[in-house]
Amino acid sequence: MASANENENVRYEPDESPPPLIALGAGLQAAALIVAPVVLTVVIVARIAKQSEGYISWAVFAALLISGITTVMQAVRVGRIGAGHVLIMGTSGAFIAVCVAALVQGGPSTMASLVVVSSLFQFLMAARLSLLRRVFTPVVSGTVIMLIAATVVPVIFDSLGDVAADASPAAAPAAALATLITVTGLVLRAPAAWRLWSPVIGITVGCVVAAFFGAYDAQPLRDAPWIGVAIGSWPGLDVTPGAEFWALLPAFVVVTLVGAIETIGDGVAIQRVSRRSRRATDFRVVQGALNADGMGNLLSGLLGTLPNTTYSTSISLAEVTGIGARRVGVIIGAVFAVVAFLPKVAAVLISIPAPVAAAYLLVLLGLLFIQGMKIIIHDGVDHRKATVAGVSFWVGVGFQNGWIFPDLLGEGFLGVLFGNGMTAGAIVAIVMVFFMEATAPRRSRLEIALDMEELPRFGDFLRGVAEQYGWGSPAAERLVLVGEETLSSLLEEPPDTSGGPRNLLVTTRPYSGGAELEFLCASEPENLEDRLTYMGEAPDIADVRQFSFRLLRHYASSVRHQKYHDVDIVTVRVDRPS
Numbered sequence: 142m143a144s145a146n147e148n149e150n151v152r153y154e155p156d157e158s159p160p161p162l163i164a165l166g167a168g169l170q171a172a173a174l175i176v177a178p179v180v181l182t183v184v185i186v187a188r189i190a191k192q193s194e195g196y197i198s199w200a201v202f203a204a205l206l207i208s209g210i211t212t213v214m215q216a217v218r219v220g221r222i223g224a225g226h227v228l229i230m231g232t233s234g235a236f237i238a239v240c241v242a243a244l245v246q247g248g249p250s251t252m253a254s255l256v257v258v259s260s261l262f263q264f265l266m267a268a269r270l271s272l273l274r275r276v277f278t279p280v281v282s283g284t285v286i287m288l289i290a291a292t293v294v295p296v297i298f299d300s301l302g303d304v305a306a307d308a309s310p311a312a313a314p315a316a317a318l319a320t321l322i323t324v325t326g327l328v329l330r331a332p333a334a335w336r337l338w339s340p341v342i343g344i345t346v347g348c349v350v351a352a353f354f355g356a357y358d359a360q361p362l363r364d365a366p367w368i369g370v371a372i373g374s375w376p377g378l379d380v381t382p383g384a385e386f387w388a389l390l391p392a393f394v395v396v397t398l399v400g401a402i403e404t405i406g407d408g409v410a411i412q413r414v415s416r417r418s419r420r421a422t423d424f425r426v427v428q429g430a431l432n433a434d435g436m437g438n439l440l441s442g443l444l445g446t447l448p449n450t451t452y453s454t455s456i457s458l459a460e461v462t463g464i465g466a467r468r469v470g471v472i473i474g475a476v477f478a479v480v481a482f483l484p485k486v487a488a489v490l491i492s493i494p495a496p497v498a499a500a501y502l503l504v505l506l507g508l509l510f511i512q513g514m515k516i517i518i519h520d521g522v523d524h525r526k527a528t529v530a531g532v533s534f535w536v537g538v539g540f541q542n543g544w545i546f547p548d549l550l551g552e553g554f555l556g557v558l559f560g561n562g563m564t565a566g567a568i569v570a571i572v573m574v575f576f577m578e579a580t581a582p583r584r585s586r587l588e589i590a591l592d593m594e595e596l597p598r599f600g601d602f603l604r605g606v607a608e609q610y611g612w613g614s615p616a617a618e619r620l621v622l623v624g625e626e627t628l629s630s631l632l633e634e635p636p637d638t639s640g641g642p643r644n645l646l647v648t649t650r651p652y653s654g655g656a657e658l659e660f661l662c663a664s665e666p667e668n669l670e671d672r673l674t675y676m677g678e679a680p681d682i683a684d685v686r687q688f689s690f691r692l693l694r695h696y697a698s699s700v701r702h703q704k705y706h707d708v709d710i711v712t713v714r715v716d717r718p719s
Contacts, residue, residue: 152463168472179231180490190244199374203444209477211437216470224430226411227470233450238292247385249376256442259393263435271705280526281570282402286513288537288563290506303495304356312354313496320347320500347497365488376445392564400450407451415465529573537566584648591643655716
């Protein structure tokens with residue numbers, strides 16, 4: 142009988158090589174599913190901003206090429222760039238609102254410069270991910286994701302009636318309704334395999350209905366060559382940014398960091414669905430995914446197209462097919478790159494009528510809004526988190542719709558900054574989280590050498606903490622036991638370093654019903670979470686180390702081991718005995 146920690150659905154893990162035909166089939170299927178949203182997001186943004194057809198063709202080419210390159214990067218992992226898993230990259234829907242504003246106010250070159258500068262913050266976040274874990278909390282990321290949907294949906298509603306003047310009055314509602322009914326019907330009732338194809342089927346049905354009412358223009362498809370690149374339409378970079386650049390830069394930085402949060406979630410999830418044996422999350426994989434994401438954004442800015450991000454569809458495809466082999470990611474990226482040089486294929490997607498694309502995006506944005514809610518709720522909602530989420534969300538909606546002091550803000554820097562509801566809401570949420578962190582009970586800190594000789598000093602420190610929290614002697618000794626066993630576990634394996642002295646920083650803080658210990662030290666080769674999971678299944682105690690791990694498993698209420706490049710963070714919670 143399989144263990145509860147075994148995933149029997151996985152047929153091929155990342156390091157394994159499926160037969161060529163299986164890998165090719167899985168790669169072609171995934172590419173066929175993802176190529177439509179990659180192109181559609183670019184087309185919708187450019188059309189809303191009234192950009193030329195030449196620029197649209199170039200932006201689509203660049204988006205497909207960069208998506209292909211970065212998908213391969215994610216799979217093969219070059220140094221610290223890439224996750225080493227099948228994470229499909231594509232145009233980011235989170236940037237729709239800010240990219241429309243940049244194109245309208247400054248043009249493609251201003252947008253390109255904004256994307257280049259904001260991408261640097263993603264590299265910084267990847268390098269300092271362990272330090273930012275208390276700022277970009279689930280309540281902040283969930284609220285911002287909800288605001289992304291809330292700010293983009295009005296733009297989508299405006300596109301629902303965008304058809305040619307000579308088309309039938311019923312063309313827009315009929316095409317939009319046909320798309321919406323088809324997509325939602327498949328999502329609600331179709332088998333899992335069919336649900337993955339719901340975007341393609343829904344858009345096809347919508348285009349057929351639009352053509353019946355005279356709202357489908359096939360001329361761009363007929364005019365597009367089979368092979369070629371619209372090189373003359375590259376917008377370049379704005380090397381002398383004006384007021385629009387500086388006013389929009391905070392919004393781009395915030396959206397970039399929000400996209401990074403989404404990538405973090407995808408980097409965590411893809412590890413879960415790509416392995417047969419359940420393992421603790423390796424945040425070095427997440428950092429690699431963030432670096433590849435940042436590289437994609439940097440390339441997108443240099444080529445003048447929309448930024449890209451990881452697609453959560455990667456997780457669904459891995460779950461459905463059971464194939465997590467890196468070879469599949471390479472094939473998907475190669476298909477994207479080839480399609481980029483086939484304008485005729487891209488023209489099929491560019492020709493999709495605006496009401497059809499808008500109806501499809503409406504479903505995606507609805508799911509995105511709920512995803513933001515799930516992130517908040519999954520983290521546990523108390524009165525503090527509810528206040529942060531509720532206030533920041535409605536402040537963002539208020540600023541987005543011009544309901545909050547529009548006359549005072551004007552049309553200058555503050556008007557542009559707070560005119561974007563997602564930026565305004567994110568600022569409010571981050572300020573509130575900072576306030577809670579600054580006014581929380583002060584953490585007790587101890588820095589010691591990672592050495593067995595420090596155990597007595599460490600034990601005295603924990604007894605002092607327990608006394609400070611008002612714990613009695615039995616509870617204090619339980620806290621000391623858990624702390625010492627964690628420290629002993631970190632000492633058991635030699636580090637992957639040159640063997641120099643290592644320091645350990647220990648912080649403690651109280652929480653309702655117990656105390657939390659946080660250990661920060663140099664990177665360790667073994668993950669405590671994995672070891673504790675194994676100990677839950679091992680029938681006998683084979684050595685002294687296993688006895689130590691069993692004590693830790695028994696007395697700690699939770700153990701979380703986060704492995705980053707160059708640093709490990711072990712968080713242990715100990716409930717106070719009644």
